[in-house]
Amino acid sequence: MDTPVRTEIDPAAGVATVVLGRPDQRNPLSVNMMRGVTAALRTFADDESVRVVVIAADGPAFSAGHDLSEMIDRDIEDERVIFEVCTEMMDTVQEIPQPVIAAVQGPAIAAGCQLAASCDLVVASSNAVFGTPGVRIGLFCSTPMVALSRSVGRKRAMQMLLTGETIDAATAAEWGLVNIVAPPYQLDARVHELAARIAEASPLTLAIGKQAFYRQIDLPQDEAYELMTETMATNAVTFDAQEGMSAFLEKRKPLWKGK
Structure with missing residues (x-):
């Protein structure tokens, strides 16, 4: 049996891709x-040549969600393992230092929608759709709800969760779930254009900023400012920050060292 996940690296661009590889099963x-x-994300996390990670998928669907065949006739411990493994994957997307872009070429449903929502950025094909239809099969999308509600807000998340209806890519962009919508034939180009733009920055600065974003986002404003004041001061004394500010003042291109 082929591996369900494969990886690709473009060393010149500093972009690594994790590909979901079960297109025949969506x-x-x-x-x-x-x-x-x-495992792939953790490997890339330790690779200094990787500046940006893309999560993509083979075939017409991004992901139809959990493999329901693994969830029939199981006891509660077996079910817990599934969702613990899922949570570990979603957490890892946000814990690795590199920005992660979801390249969504087709339906992203239930946990597939959760995976897209957990990524730092989402570029979607105009024919992609997003949905959390678990309510229609008796299994409310409670874990997808965590990522979804943090992307689209309470009322819109509840609409998706309670009705089980899908939204198209344009609506997902309007609601804040998607950053960029592209025609299908331009999806890869738009993803790599975005990744290349991000990869121009210092990898250390990207890592600091990504970690800081998730640390402050749910804090009260005063606590967020206190934490980010220290974060920004610490960032400012790094080599790359000093180099970047100097390069700006001297009107030259910075030379990042990642330290």
């Missing part, structure tokens, strides 16, 4: 698939 997030994604 890329279900089986335990194997999720563990494969997590």
